[in-house]
Amino acid sequence: MKKYAGKGVYGAIAIGRISVFKRQDVQVKRIKIENTDEELSRLEAAKERASAQLRIIYEKALKEVGEANAQIFDIHMMMLEDEDYNDAITEMIRGQNVNAEYAVAATSDNFAEMFSSMEDSYMQARAADVRDISNRLIACLNGSEKESRLSSEKVIICADDLAPSETVALDKDKVLAFVTAFGSSNSHTAILARNMNIPAIIGLGDSFLTEIKDGAFAIADGFTGTFITEPDDKTLSEYRKKQQAEEEKKKLLQELKGKENITLDGRTIDIFANIGSADNIGAVLVNDAGGIGLFRSEFLYLENSNYPTEEEQFAVYKRVLESMAPKKVIIRTLDIGADKQVDYFHLEKEENPAMGLRAIRLCLSRPEIFRVQLRALYRASVYGRLGIMFPMITSGAELNEILALCDKVKKELDSENIGYSQSIELGIMIETPAAAMISDRLAPMVDFFSVGTNDLTQYTLACDRQNPHVERFCDTHHEAILRLIEMSAKNAHENGAWIGICGELAADTTLTKSFLRMGIDELSVSPSFVLKVRDAVRKTDLSK
Numbered sequence: 001m002k003k004y005a006g007k008g009v010y011g012a013i014a015i016g017r018i019s020v021f022k023r024q025d026v027q028v029k030r031i032k033i034e035n036t037d038e039e040l041s042r043l044e045a046a047k048e049r050a051s052a053q054l055r056i057i058y059e060k061a062l063k064e065v066g067e068a069n070a071q072i073f074d075i076h077m078m079m080l081e082d083e084d085y086n087d088a089i090t091e092m093i094r095g096q097n098v099n100a101e102y103a104v105a106a107t108s109d110n111f112a113e114m115f116s117s118m119e120d121s122y123m124q125a126r127a128a129d130v131r132d133i134s135n136r137l138i139a140c141l142n143g144s145e146k147e148s149r150l151s152s153e154k155v156i157i158c159a160d161d162l163a164p165s166e167t168v169a170l171d172k173d174k175v176l177a178f179v180t181a182f183g184s185s186n187s188h189t190a191i192l193a194r195n196m197n198i199p200a201i202i203g204l205g206d207s208f209l210t211e212i213k214d215g216a217f218a219i220a221d222g223f224t225g226t227f228i229t230e231p232d233d234k235t236l237s238e239y240r241k242k243q244q245a246e247e248e249k250k251k252l253l254q255e256l257k258g259k260e261n262i263t264l265d266g267r268t269i270d271i272f273a274n275i276g277s278a279d280n281i282g283a284v285l286v287n288d289a290g291g292i293g294l295f296r297s298e299f300l301y302l303e304n305s306n307y308p309t310e311e312e313q314f315a316v317y318k319r320v321l322e323s324m325a326p327k328k329v330i331i332r333t334l335d336i337g338a339d340k341q342v343d344y345f346h347l348e349k350e351e352n353p354a355m356g357l358r359a360i361r362l363c364l365s366r367p368e369i370f371r372v373q374l375r376a377l378y379r380a381s382v383y384g385r386l387g388i389m390f391p392m393i394t395s396g397a398e399l400n401e402i403l404a405l406c407d408k409v410k411k412e413l414d415s416e417n418i419g420y421s422q423s424i425e426l427g428i429m430i431e432t433p434a435a436a437m438i439s440d441r442l443a444p445m446v447d448f449f450s451v452g453t454n455d456l457t458q459y460t461l462a463c464d465r466q467n468p469h470v471e472r473f474c475d476t477h478h479e480a481i482l483r484l485i486e487m488s489a490k491n492a493h494e495n496g497a498w499i500g501i502c503g504e505l506a507a508d509t510t511l512t513k514s515f516l517r518m519g520i521d522e523l524s525v526s527p528s529f530v531l532k533v534r535d536a537v538r539k540t541d542l543s544k
Ligand code: PEP
Pocket: 294, 296, 335, 431, 451, 452, 453, 454, 455, 456, 502, 503, 504
């Protein structure tokens, strides 16, 4: 028995035999050719074949993982037609009298290198795509297109890394899990694995591939990222039990996928999901959330060792919006401070950090940081349906200051001829008692409220959410909190705004009926709780 530690990118357990994914090495020789026209028509024919293959893969992906995720193959089709890419290949064939395979391989290297050296992480990731389409084109040129080499038994696919097209081309019904030596959780392949509901582990390291044996028995635990080869009986039976328990849980809730969030007496509510990273989109889609109700953007800052640039942020927001479109995505601006500390902000030590310079206070005190985030958000807004939400609001004056900064950013973008959506919704978190108390004044200034019950509870009950000693005094069902939520809901609706709840209380199904009664329009919960809350809504009867 041998254990390997990697990163789980889709939580589920697979037990079965290993199939080592062998890529046919694309060995390309440089051959001098006489007739360049003939070579160019060979290239044209191969391009047509590659394009037809990509169309089939796109259709397959569309069915299996949805439009947003299938788009990568649409992009591959476009890349195949890209003028610069094609001109470079053609010029090399004509200018150097070389075979088409060599011209494609050389162009692929040049383009991949160019993408890799770009600062923007989204563009860097395109290097893998250009290699992927080039290898396909070469295979079409030399007739080495691969057939699926999977046996009829379901297997755990182990590979160095998998290109998106390789992932989708595999017969989903024959794959138990994807396990790779390299790969990043941001790659399209990881996203595809998640959306195919296939357990996946990445980053097991170099040695793993040399040590594993084709056909050996293994366990892939996508929850913990543990990969075990040739497990002993005790380990195997432990994992079989775990797997069974997971399956039962899932099965029960799966029946609710695609169903409406509707009470027995016909009232509907939106159930959205909370995420901390673009990596969570898979879970959002798998659990059939109606949108994203809270993207905690500060995690972008927490994961970095320096301020994420406008380009870096733009790439992430764009990806989230595109993956979710046409569903709504609410991105909360930076909520740093208190328990979420970042060294490079060099914040002074505070006596009471929860009541200190955090969230919107920090953004208004350092508008240059805020401006970068707002620009990235506005620029990304054209890729989907965006809502921007501001945390820790306590007054109308703060909100006026924020709205003025938004206008300034819009003007800047106008002057640079950069487009942004005209239908971005702007909203605020109701997470201080002050905001709830003046919600009648704040509602006309925004499109929506989202109640942050985690902070609303700590500030209302004067109970530090980080302090375990006051936990028993921290009654999340306290009447004061429920009254503040109800008051905010009434004020929102009387002033044309909608209201959601995105704190942990939203997933508390003992309160679902009360929230529905208050007229809450949206509950945003962890992806894995979406179906549980849907279940509660569907069992509620407001007439009783
Ligand atoms: C909240 O306070 O309820 C909330 C959703 O925000 P966070 O937990 O990130 O402070």
